[in-house]
Amino acid sequence: MSLELVCPAGTPAALRAAVEAGAHSVYCGFRDETNARNFPGLNFSPDELNDAVAFAHARGAKVLVAINTFAKAGAADPWKRAVAVAEDSGADAVILADIAVLDHAASKHPGLRLHLSVQAAAATPEAIGFYAKTFGVKRVVLPRVLSVEEIAVLNKAIDVETEVFVFGGLCPMTEGRCSLSSYATGRSPNLSGVCSPPEHVAYEDDAQGKTARLAGFAIDRFAPDEAAGYPTLCKGRFVVQGKASYLFEDPVSLNAAGLVERLATAGVTALKIEGRQRGKGYVAEVVRTFRAVVDAVEAGRDPVEAERILARLVEGGRQTSGAYRKQWR
Amino acid sequence: MVEPVTGELPGLLRRLANPPPLVRELGAMPLGAVLTRAVRDLARRRPEIFSRLNEHRTRSFVIAPTDLGLSFRMVPNGVRATVAVSARGQFEGDVHVRGPILALLGLLDGTLDGDALFFDRTIAVSGRTDALLALRNAIEDAELKPSDLLGLSGGLGRVADFRVPKVLSKLRRMAGMPLDEVTP
Known part of the structure; x- marks a missing residue:
């Protein structure tokens, strides 16, 4: 497997749907402010995470736990607890953004694989090198502001894995810095x-x-x-x-299905689907479609018509390749 | 612009679902009692569904199918849940959801994606968005089957779980609802 498909799950049912639809990895979070999708009725209890990890592992899929908000000064216990619970569950990695949480995880949980969240907005060799060298981060989720060409150049300058968004809601700001x-x-x-x-x-x-x-x-x-x-x-x-x-951004959804082959050539390790707040119907359909895209690219088969298949599921009814295919430069 | 999905009940079925006002009014109260019992039974069997609602379990949710001569007001307070049915216009409530009955049933069993139905304006929502989101996510995770909703068990439950989704799927196709494609 050369490309890893990383899929969202806001609930245990969505996680099962993602795994059954062909996800290589699923990311999820706890029911509190430690993750960036802290919406009512969403997310996992510690017991649900344990069950989810067992379910995914039994089917050859990984679970990544997003603990990707910024800890409150002097009140970081929920973030520390979340990292410990994630490790106890057997999760394959945690996705972190805050330097304090990264430092805690690296020093107190040295066996835990660390991914850098998009919320950290690390998009240069210097920034990524800092996180890799200081905390042992193994993978960086890149902000949605880079072109494919820029990602290719970046990948040549770093020695950690990169993960890029290929579908779902777009965040146009420097992520983690939006007020x-x-x-x-x-x-x-x-x-x-x-x-x-x-x-x-x-x-x-x-x-x-x-x-x-x-x-x-x-x-x-x-x-x-x-x-x-x-x-x-x-x-x-x-x-x-x-x-x-x-003024800032049209209400359109990212769909980079047509760029998967170029992203692979650019050295990307993992493709991420946005949408932990979406239902399992969305998760199943998007994951199934992108798994077909990835399989087709790797087998050299004809491309999958992902734009047509997914048209009804997207925000604003419109899709874009976002910054990956920048036109204005 | 997106092409709107009508999704309303096909002609004959729509007429059957909208009997004369007197029949609807006579049926409203017993139907409310049946639905109240079904939701309370569900809360006894699957309490985890209701725990996802947290403080929103005492909110009132008004569900108004646009192609059915009835509207529903549910307070999903676990074993103290209530469902009232009215044949006369809208209820007052914390949350209002309007849309074709086939779309609303699709949300209930997780067949259809709620956000997509909202984006293309098949359903309309107003009131407490946080409560609506909590209910949507709780239902999503519940993976409710027809037997859960109808309070059926044994052979009857298995028949309902096998037949009802097929019938609903066929009706959605007849109603022109391509969103059936997102079935997990």
Whole structure:
């Protein structure tokens, strides 16, 4: 196996669906602020993680535990506990972002394999080299701001594995540095594990269509026949100088299925699917499709029509290859 | 723009599901009692489903199928859960979900992806988004079968688990719902 397909699971049922659909690895998190998908009803208890690891291992799949938020100063116990529980479960790696948590894991759990979360936003040989040398990080999840050419150059300059997102929601910011959600709601993915926390989200329907609000701020209005998106500020539509437009990022989903062969050639080890907050129907369909893509690339077969197959599952009803295929330079 | 999915019940079935108002009103109360008992039985058999709801188990969820002459108000409070049924317009509640009954049933058994149905406007939601998300995720993880929902066991339960998904899948195809493709 040369390309590892890393798939999301917000619940044990989604993890089973991912494994049965062909995931090589599944990533998940605990039911607290230690992971960046801390949404109501989502995530794993320690017992559920134990069962999930046993289930995945029995079928030849790995489990990676995301503990990828930034620990609160003076109150890091939940993050330390999460690392210990992950190791006890037999998980294959933990995905970390915070230097303090990395330091704790490296010094107190030396046998645990460490991956660097996208939340750490390490995208240069210097930054990645620091994490590899200081904490023994074995794999880096790259921010979604690099072109395939840049990834190829980067891979030649580092000696750790790289993992890149190939499908799902796009985060246009320097990840781990975004304060938009904090500005509006006081909570953020970096510290609380939630971007646009749902208790601050409201949808209102009237004759003009659907209005999405975050903490009272109207961030988009969709016409009755227009595809809706997630209520994230970065994908909001705002009126500036009399014209309404997406100031930061369109509500589109990443789909890099057509670039898998080039990513493999660029030296990428693992392909990541976003969507721990999505249901098991989404997980199963996306994983099954991308497993077919990976198998086809490795066997030299005709490409899989992933854009067509997955069109109905994507945010905003539109797909993009994102920064991988930069057009503006 | 996406092509909207109608997904509403096909003609004859829709007429059958919408009997005269008097029949609907007479049926609403006993149906509520049956559904209340089914949810409470489920809570006894599968308490972990309800533990995922945390504080949201005392919220009221109003489910309004657009092609059915009934609406439902559920408080999923474990063994103290209640389901009320009304043949007269909407209930008040913390969360409102509207959409074709086939889409709503698809969410219940995990056949359909809730976010995708929301993106393409097949379903509409309002009210407490956090409570809705908790319920969605709890249902997602529950992997409910028709026998769970109907409170059936033994041979009858196995027949329901085998037949009901096939019937629903066929109805969704008749209703033009291509999202059936996401079945795990």
